[in-house]
Amino acid sequence: MAGRQPSPTDAAPDKTRPTLRGSFGMCASTHWLASATAQSVLERGGNAFDAATAGAFVLHAAEPHLNGPGGDLVAMLATASGSSPLVLVGQGHAPQGATIEHFRAEGLDHVPGAGALAAAVPGAVDSWLWLLAEFGTWEIADVLAYAIHYAGQGVPVVPQLARVMATVEDLFRTHWPTSYALWMPGGRVPQPHETLVNPAYARTLHRLITEGAGETRTARIDSARRAWRTGFVAGAVAEFVATPHRHSSGGDHAGVITAADFTDFLPSLESAVTAQSRGITVAKAGLWSQGPVLLQALSILDHFDDEQIDPSTAGGIHTITEALKLALADREAFYGHLDPAKAQTIVRHLMSPRYSKERADLISAVASTAFRPGDIGVTPYTPPLATEKRVVRASGVGEPTVQQTGETRGDTCHIDVVDRWGNFISATPSGGWLQSSPAVPDLGFALGTRLQMAWLDPAAPSCLAPGRRPRTTLSPTLLLRNGSPVGALGTPGGDKQDQWQLLYLVRTLVLGQDPQEAIDAPAFHTTAVPSSFWPRTWTPGGLVIEERAGRTVIDELRERGHDVTVAGSWSQGRLSAVTRDPDSGILQAAANPRGAQGYAAGR
Secondary structure: OOOOOOOOOOOOOOOOOOOEEEOOEEEEEOOHHHHHHHHHHHHOOOOHHHHHHHHHHHHHHHOOOOOOOEOEEEEEEEOOOOOOOEEEEEOOOOOOOOOHHHHHHOOOOOOOOOOHHHOOOOOHHHHHHHHHHHHOOOOHHHHHHHHHHHHHHOEEOOHHHHHHHHHOHHHHHHOOHHHHHHHOOOOOOOOOOOEEOOHHHHHHHHHHHHOOOOOOHHHHHHHHHHHHHOOHHHHHHHHHHOOOEEOOOOOEEOOOOOHHHHHHOOOEEEEOEEEEEOOEEEEEOOOOOOOHHHHHHHHHHOOOOHHHHOOOOHHHHHHHHHHHHHHHHHHHHHOOOOOHHHHHHHHHHHOOHHHHHHHHOOOOOOOOOOOOOOOOOOOOOOOOOEEOOOOOOOOOOOOOEEOOOOOEEOOEOOEEEEEOOOOEEEEEEEOOOOOOOOOEOOOOEOEOOHHHHOEOOOOOOOEOOOOOOOOOOOOOEEEEEOOEEEEEEEOOOHHHHHHHHHHHHHHHHHOOOOHHHHHHOOOEEEOOOOOOOOOOEEOOOEEEEEHHHOHHHHHHHHHOOOEEEEEOOOOOOOOEEEEEOOOOOOEEEEEOOHHHOOEEEEO
16 A cells, blocks of 8 residues: 655656555555455455445545545445445435524524534444445444544544644634534544544444344344434434534524434435446436536537547646536536426436537537526425635645634545446545534534535425435445446545546546546536535535646636636545456555545455
8 A cells, every 4th residue: 555645746647556456355545544454354354334334434534524424425435246236325314393484593594514513314324334234244343443543543634634734723611512522532632643542432332242142233223223213322422412502604593403313313225326328328326415516527528629628738637627616516506406307308408418418519619707506397405605705725635624613615535436346435424523513522523514515495306305315415426337346436525526537537537547547637617506515505607626736737727817826736536446358357446645634455
């Protein structure tokens, strides 16, 4: 897994590390401990689903500022038996008490970005355990042993984690004392590379195992799930959040989630939404995610010649950016957790060749600064468009930006695994960050804030409603060729997830780059879309691009009318990917070098 880390002053190499190649198994994630854990499971005979589950629980301990047990997940998977691509829906719904009327009565005109009032029902833990029972082979005790070790014995504090905790130190000390006690032991912020322990979470996992009685492996996992959904976890959360606490709105509110809300959540599988591009089938989650954005953008770009979409040129960057603006405008206008029949109709319109051609014809030589959803026979929703000039720091590396009020702009984690049998999984766990709401002291974790993506406007397709999933930015990807899975990829990054994945696909499918080369190449994204995260601002014409793209390219983009923000040379994107050639059985893996956390492992 070792590899040289780039420095901001380096001349841009073709790639910072080799693309790993082998035939046994490959893992890639946003943290080396998760990748090493997943590979360890493969080495001990587990399959891709065992490995991903073990790695995901380790991510709770290793990247607590980016995900947690109180969060959610979306995963794409395909089995070696040749099944169609499936979506694991680990996104929890809004609690029964989370009504627009309740939020208005609390004096709010938006869902806060931090605090338990913004919590959807946690879906991550129950979904991982369900996946383990249905598709895995390992015992729950063996899978959770890795996370119990790291939570109890500690993990090294990565620099980004230390920076996030320094930002919320005053908030924790003044308003969230349980978080202060858990994450700042000894009354100070842990420094980079110090060891951080979470014994409360280790006890929670151990208790899930000990309460997981049963005669069979599946029965033991189901017992642990019941302990989470109807037992000590649900009870502790409901009791704790009933006490008002500081939210990012600046006021104190109680959460509305109850033990009964936990019971109402069940993981599920859905068929993927797919599109063809350059001989590859790209599979994504549906309109309740932002996944179809990637499919729409690819369909629009299919109307351009290869040289017109080369992301190393100003013209290619311009065309890709304009296609993304159009797809993202449709996301705001039409996406949400809709009635299945209505969602199917909307997807059919959005993915039709005629519609993608109409959208492609809107792209001119000049950057658009307009919000332009299309005409699909459905009245488009226009969200409030509050402008903001964004400042991107080179040290950002995609982690959440947190103010003392508790404002959080989210990021997340990612893990991909392919095993020697051809099982694939690409999963994006998120939410439940340590800075999202006060830690539940008996459990060792906080709740998520996914409801901040819901509008308090009944007209919005992604409006807040009890029992309804909020639209999520989580968006892993599965690739297939002639019906066989050949690749899995994803990235943290909120609204940028499908944007950065689009660059990877253009570079691999169109330019022929290998996975590591495509990941390492200079990245960019548009901010000309209303943010999914509070305070929901946008920058008309906004384009953020790494400095490595070059002065000539950046100057031409400005001449074309883009509102360009030049970011640090290695600051944008946290992609990882695994691949498999179904003919030869050769596997590959690659991971993001930015931030010195993501690694691939395999042989």
